[in-house]
Amino acid sequence: MNRTILDLWVGFFVAIGIAAFFFLALKVGNLSSSHMSETYVLQAKFDNIGGLKVRGPVKSAGVVVGRIADIRFDPQTYEAIVTMNIDGRYRFPKDTFAAIFTAGLLGEQYIGFDVGGDEKMLQPGDTIGKTQSAVVLEKLISQFLFSKASDGQEKQ
């Protein structure tokens, strides 16, 4: 069996095809930066999660430290239970405050960790005690309007 010019062309085709695939993986996708090798699970209960989505980010000081793995409804307490996979390199104190924020005015919602000063660390599987729910824009506006209305009555 001899090498032919056809083999050269097929080799060229396969090589640039694989190169395109690597381009998609590394330059377009984020295979290089986003992999979290080891994760552990934390849970948090919220009264209202707003528009939080599974696979959304968990941030601390603006850095992504984990992903939201699961969102369930607890029929006993009528709260939402959010399960998060946190990067194994990071540990957080016991009194960490989990709040739901919005990136920009209309952006996606994420969980932000405000770190406390406790000596003890949260262990894998723990539930974060202190949480703050998502801000619902309608509630905010109606609160503002009602307070304005009551102000006006007092002036009269």
Added chain:
Amino acid sequence: MPNPLDLIRKLGHAMVERIWRLGFASRFLVAILAQSGTSFRRLSLTLREIYFGGVLSLLIILVSGLFVGLVLGLQGYEILQRFGSTEALGTLVALSLTRELGPVLAAIFFASRAGSSITAEIGLMKATEQLKAMDMMAVNPIARVVAPRFWGGVISMPLLAALFSAMGVIGGWLIGVVFIGVDDGAYWSQMQASVDFRYDVWNGVIKSFVFGIAVSLIAVFEGYDSVPTAEGVSRAITRTVVTSALSILALDFILTSFMFRGAS
């Protein structure tokens, strides 16, 4: 005025004919898979088909990918500008290409460029009784002619789709960053932040692989099943292109509804 009973009979006949062909096509796929050993033992047969199906489709795939990227860049910029979020141009171009346009358009181009020529080749071989002659010489035509063409298509398709998407992203970059002046860093970093490798890129590859199987099977089957006359072959080629395009779009809908349900 045709007899209504006659009409119903024709409709029924057409239905039965379709189902008959579908069954034959399924049996044909099993026969190809069973006879595939030869296409990998004598790799030069398959390499030749990768050359004719894949390498010669390179030009149309690369050029059309570039143009689709250019158009996405222009249109995307024009629409995103209204919402003041032109930095999201990279995200828009990359997601629409890796998820949908790359696999689907590459498969349709592949079907019309390579699938039609495979059908014509096998159809003419049948019309000139070359397939029968092979059978007489104890050479199995499915192993010698059909299976290498099938595998050539299946191997070429994901590579072509990846090239199409990559060229499209570069085209969007050309228009958005070089000509219009979107920030270069924002284009790539927004893209990387929102395109997930497993969820977006890998699902696109799976799609193109499925399309490769569908298009290659339709092309070899229509050729093998064609009526061995000049008219029959030309009809088979038309059917290849039409059926391929329809089944690519239908499969795309099914695959998308499985893959991208929206995570919530």
